[in-house]
Amino acid sequence: MRSGFFAGFLLATVSAAAAFAQGAPIKLANVAELSGGGATVGNNWKNGIDLAIEEINAKGGLLGRKLEVTHADSQSNPGVARAQVQKALDSEPYVLLGPGYSGSVKVTAPLAAEAGIAQIMGGEAAELTQGGNKFLFRTSFGQQSSMPKVAKYINDELKAKSVAIVWVNNDFGKGGRDVITKEFAKYNIKVAADISTEAGQADFAADVSKIKAAAPDAVFVYVNEEESARMLKELKRQAITVPLMGETTLVGQKVVELAGDAANGARGHVGLTTDAPVDLIKAFREKFVKKYNYVPDHNGLKGYLAIYMIKATTEKMGKVDAKAFADNLHGLTIKAASEPGILMDVTFDEKGDIDRQGFLVEIVDGKQVVKQVLPKLN
Amino acid sequence: MSNLLDLLVAGLATGAIYALVAVGFMLLWQTSQTINFAQGEFVMLPAFLMLAVMHAGAPFWLAIILGILLSLLLLGLGFKLLLVDPMLRHGVLPLAIATMALAIGMKEAVKQFFSAEASPFPSIVPAGDVSILGRVVSLQSLGVLALAIAVVIGLTALLNRTSVGHQMQATAQNPTVARIIGVPVERMILLTFLINAFLVALASLLITPIYLAKFSSGEILGQAAFIAAIVGGFNQVRGAIAGGLLIGVVDNLSAAYVSTQYRAAVPLILLIVIILFRPQGLLGRPEERTV
Numbered sequence: 001m002r003s004g005f006f007a008g009f010l011l012a013t014v015s016a017a018a019a020f021a022q023g024a025p026i027k028l029a030n031v032a033e034l035s036g037g038g039a040t041v042g043n044n045w046k047n048g049i050d051l052a053i054e055e056i057n058a059k060g061g062l063l064g065r066k067l068e069v070t071h072a073d074s075q076s077n078p079g080v081a082r083a084q085v086q087k088a089l090d091s092e093p094y095v096l097l098g099p100g101y102s103g104s105v106k107v108t109a110p111l112a113a114e115a116g117i118a119q120i121m122g123g124e125a126a127e128l129t130q131g132g133n134k135f136l137f138r139t140s141f142g143q144q145s146s147m148p149k150v151a152k153y154i155n156d157e158l159k160a161k162s163v164a165i166v167w168v169n170n171d172f173g174k175g176g177r178d179v180i181t182k183e184f185a186k187y188n189i190k191v192a193a194d195i196s197t198e199a200g201q202a203d204f205a206a207d208v209s210k211i212k213a214a215a216p217d218a219v220f221v222y223v224n225e226e227e228s229a230r231m232l233k234e235l236k237r238q239a240i241t242v243p244l245m246g247e248t249t250l251v252g253q254k255v256v257e258l259a260g261d262a263a264n265g266a267r268g269h270v271g272l273t274t275d276a277p278v279d280l281i282k283a284f285r286e287k288f289v290k291k292y293n294y295v296p297d298h299n300g301l302k303g304y305l306a307i308y309m310i311k312a313t314t315e316k317m318g319k320v321d322a323k324a325f326a327d328n329l330h331g332l333t334i335k336a337a338s339e340p341g342i343l344m345d346v347t348f349d350e351k352g353d354i355d356r357q358g359f360l361v362e363i364v365d366g367k368q369v370v371k372q373v374l375p376k377l378n
Numbered sequence: 379m380s381n382l383l384d385l386l387v388a389g390l391a392t393g394a395i396y397a398l399v400a401v402g403f404m405l406l407w408q409t410s411q412t413i414n415f416a417q418g419e420f421v422m423l424p425a426f427l428m429l430a431v432m433h434a435g436a437p438f439w440l441a442i443i444l445g446i447l448l449s450l451l452l453l454g455l456g457f458k459l460l461l462v463d464p465m466l467r468h469g470v471l472p473l474a475i476a477t478m479a480l481a482i483g484m485k486e487a488v489k490q491f492f493s494a495e496a497s498p499f500p501s502i503v504p505a506g507d508v509s510i511l512g513r514v515v516s517l518q519s520l521g522v523l524a525l526a527i528a529v530v531i532g533l534t535a536l537l538n539r540t541s542v543g544h545q546m547q548a549t550a551q552n553p554t555v556a557r558i559i560g561v562p563v564e565r566m567i568l569l570t571f572l573i574n575a576f577l578v579a580l581a582s583l584l585i586t587p588i589y590l591a592k593f594s595s596g597e598i599l600g601q602a603a604f605i606a607a608i609v610g611g612f613n614q615v616r617g618a619i620a621g622g623l624l625i626g627v628v629d630n631l632s633a634a635y636v637s638t639q640y641r642a643a644v645p646l647i648l649l650i651v652i653i654l655f656r657p658q659g660l661l662g663r664p665e666e667r668t669v
Contacts, residue, residue: 036594039494169639197638202589202598205388206633206641213381226496226590233588237516238384239507258498258590261505 025068026061026320028053028310029088030097031108032122036076037200040225040254041100041299045122046071047292048303049097052341055287062311063320069097076199078104082111089115094322095310096120100299102128102172109136118326120306122299124247125175129351135326137309137352139302141271143179145353146247149374150220150269151183153360158243160217164193166207166231168223173197176222176247192216201227204234212238221246221266225297229258236262243267251361251368252297260366267362267371272298272305275368276359280336280343301343308341309334309348345376383513385630391519392588393626394526398581399603400610400618401533402574408550408613409570412462413474416481417578418600423484424449424582425499425591426492438500446579454575458568481596488593501587522584529580530619533573537615546570602629605649611662620661624648 030049033042053067061067072088074081081104088096089111095118099105102125109128112119113135121128121136126143129136154160163184167177173196184191193214195207201223208231211219219242221231228250235244244250244266251268274285274296284304288296312334314320333347347355360372399421406412414420428445432438461480465473503521507514537543548556549566557563581599589595602625610621625645632644658664 035489035494040496043495195638200594201638202595203392203629203633205392206385206630207638209381209384209388209630209634212384226592229496229498230588230590236505237518238388239514239516254495258496260498 023065025066027091027093028067028069028095028097028307029072029091029093030069031072031074031081031084031088031104032098033076033100033104034071034073036074037224037226038074038076038101040252040297041122042074042076042098044254044296044299045098045100045303047288048296048300048305049307051288051291051300052304052307054291055341056307056311062314063318065320067307067310074099074101074104076101076104078107082107085111089117092322093117094320095325097303097306098122100302101170102175103170105136106171109133112136116323118322118329120309122302123172125171126179127171127175129353133352134330137326137329137348138354139305139309140248140298140354141356141358142353143176146269146271146358147176147179148183149358149360150245150247151180151187151189153267153269154184154218154220154245155187155189158218158245160189160243162190162192162214162216162218163245164195164211164214164216164219165191166195166197166211166219166221166223168199168201168227169196170199172224173222180220180222197223197227197231199224199227202230204231205238207231208234208238208240211235211240216242218243218245221250223249225249225252225254226258228252228255229263232259232262232266248272248298251363252299253295253368254297256363256366256368263363264365265363267360269358269374270298270361270368271356271358272301273359273361273368273370274298274301275361275370277370277373278344280340284343305342305346308339308343312339312342347376381634383511384515385634386627387510387515387519387523389627389630390623391522391526391626392585392630393606393623394523394530395581395585395622396599396602396606396626397530397619397622398526398577398584399599400606400622401530401615402577403603403607404612404615404618405570406574407607409546409567410458410462410466411470411473412466413470413477414574415474415477415600415604416484416596417603418596418598419481419484420453420575420578420596421582421585421599422591422593422596423453423488424579425586426488427452428583429492429497429499429591438502442502442583445583446576449579449582450572450575452575453578454572455568457575458571462571481600485593485596492593494593496590496592499586499591502583518587525580525584529577530615533577534615542566542569602626602645605645607659609645609649609652609659611659613658613662617659617661621659624660 032045057066072084081099085108096112100122102123105121105123118135167173246268248270256263313329334342357376358374359370361368403417424445427448428441431441431444465476503518506517545561546566548561549563553563606621606625607618611617633641
């Protein structure tokens with residue numbers, strides 16, 4: 001009789017625990033650049049995450065469970081990012097989100113891999129996914145995907161024979177500079193000036209003077225958003241009139257807001273833009289503006305997509321399994337028709353890189369205008 | 379050569395702003411023994427005060443006036459009454475440390491109440507170019523330079539050619555004797571704080587369109603002003619001016635001809651050399667206090 005009572009009690013306890021686990025929120029951890037030089041990146045990323053989670057929870061959650069996220073500030077500092085990621089992993093999240101800066105991703109990725117937790121991040125440096133880390137996933141193109149398109153555009157459309165490269169001296173900037181230099185060599189484009197700048201740099205007068213002295217046919221600018229804005233202002237101040245080409249960080253919404261008229265004419269390849277001629281992206285933009293009262297840049301899209309990557313992968317698995325998550329995301333194609341939150345069809349390869357359509361844009365009257373749509377490869 | 383002209387103009391324009399900040403830095407030290415390590419943040423804050431006024435719907439010109447008035451109130455009167463007066467009686471060092479704490483507090487407050495992200499800030503000098511010696515030179519650079527020089531000339535005239543200026547000099551050189559001969563020392567010290575507040579507000583107005591309004595933008599400016607004041611001469615207005623201009627030019631030339639990575643180191647090397655071989659600074663005088 002007594003042993004029957006204990007068996008019943010044990011069974012009831014286990015059932016209750018299982019039921020509790022079934023309904024318990026799914027914990028996500030985000031570590032991003034909420035202050036410091038990358039504040040634009042981190043805050044857009046964070047807001048995109050919060051918007052997606054709010055949407056999914058409003059529709060009943062993921063497999064019936066609510067999503068819950070904690071946000072930690074890396075202060076745009078790789079050292080702080082590493083400490084924050086370690087702290088986040090100690091709380092055993094389902095998936096780790098962020099950081100956005102490549103340098104911070106580089107130092108935090110081994111921690112997540114060691115814990116066996118998938119890390120969905122915003123970094124774009126080519127090397128991040130080249131080291132065989134099976135737990136790291138991009139939300140945007142890596143430099144190895146985007147730079148060849150930029151070099152081709154400079155050669156085919158701008159017909160430039162010499163280019164000044166301005167890059168930021170960190171993992172992101174060095175990675176981009178190395179890839180684009182190799183691509184320029186393929187087209188016999190001469191590097192007229194190779195100018196490294198510092199993260200957080202305020203004064204670009206000397207750098208622009210060097211560009212002026214080199215007299216290139218075009219300038220390729222590859223620095224972070226705030227520095228891009230300062231650089232564009234200085235280029236205008238010193239009356240540089242040659243075409244300005246860059247990547248997402250040159251033609252993002254925040255850059256346009258900060259640089260004002262100086263941003264007009266700047267062109268760039270963007271993997272994600274809220275000005276894309278895609279209905280789902282237009283709808284996302286409306287929702288974001290309604291909630292936050294500003295137009296997001298590509299980082300807002302990245303954060304939003306990261307959450308829908310988690311949703312699509314988990315629904316494919318049919319269970320919440322942190323250890324199996326990465327394996328299931330590799331090789332996965334998510335169609336926007338079946339998961340509208342993913343906005344555009346996307347495929348993840350074995351390295352965690354993505355294949356998706358991209359855009360070539362130009363800033364006209366303070367707005368991004370899509371000049372070309374570059375289709376998904378596979 | 380043409381590149382050198384561009385660099386000189388850009389360097390002088392930035393240097394002129396450093397000079398404004400350095401002069402304020404030097405004035406505070408001379409009259410009240412205040413080493414203000416929050417001087418960079420003092421330059422950062424007025425831009426945000428002006429932006430706050432503009433966000434409330436005021437036009438730019440009104441935001442400038444209100445921003446300067448608020449700066450005089452907060453960074454002049456408030457700084458003196460709430461921080462300097464209570465701390466100074468404990469010595470120069472506790473006060474210096476208190477200003478470091480103030481710098482952190484100001485940065486965090488702006489980050490908390492405004493944003494951690496940079497914000498655009500309009501320029502009072504119109505965009506455009508003029509041709510000088512066959513070179514296209516930015517009107518903004520020239521405008522910033524001209525305005526900063528005009529203010530420095532005005533300040534120098536105030537100090538050297540007016541009764542108030544002479545009383546300020548007397549206060550700086552020997553407050554006890556100044557008091558005996560009837561100089562209102564306390565009022566002169568307060569005036570110095572107000573002048574510093576005006577200078578940093580002006581510097582903020584000139585530099586923020588270039589650097590953008592950001593909570594951390596004072597870090598670079600504070601360091602540059604500190605170096606400029608020491609290099610030029612900590613006890614002379616003309617020294618602080620020369621130091622500011624020199625640091626601006628050296629910074630630009632080193633970025634162009636040495637390397638961007640080491641640009642921040644070159645002014646510091648200059649500082650060390652000056653301290654070793656001419657401790658009173660380029661235009662300073664040994665053991666003399668004057669404004």
